[in-house]
Amino acid sequence: MEIMGIQIRTIVQDNVARRCDGCHGVIDGTPWRINLLDIVAAEKPVGWAERPMINPGPFQFDGDPACVRSWMAGKGYLFCRRSEVREIMRPISIPADRLGLCDGIHRDDHEFIPA
Ligand SMILES: [Zn+2]
């Protein structure tokens, strides 16, 4: 950045505090980012027109999985207890227009619980 011909070296990013999407505390160091993949239906295919809109992120957290869980709870997402909080989560549409988040790694049925 340059003001009146004087070069000012500012690392802008350092001046902006990154905040955790879970607890809204300032993130110290590198944020832990989570991306959401496209929604997959657990039972029946969902038509394009009925697809719920979802913000794929990335969402950033301070590295505490509890913050991710509280963020999910705030969004009304369910969490599959056979999965773990990972950098990439798969949203799964479940009855009653809700979304469950799973890491998609286990091969048996999802078990969604309130996050
Ligand atoms: Zn946090």
Ligand SMILES: [Zn+2]
């Ligand atoms: Zn699952």
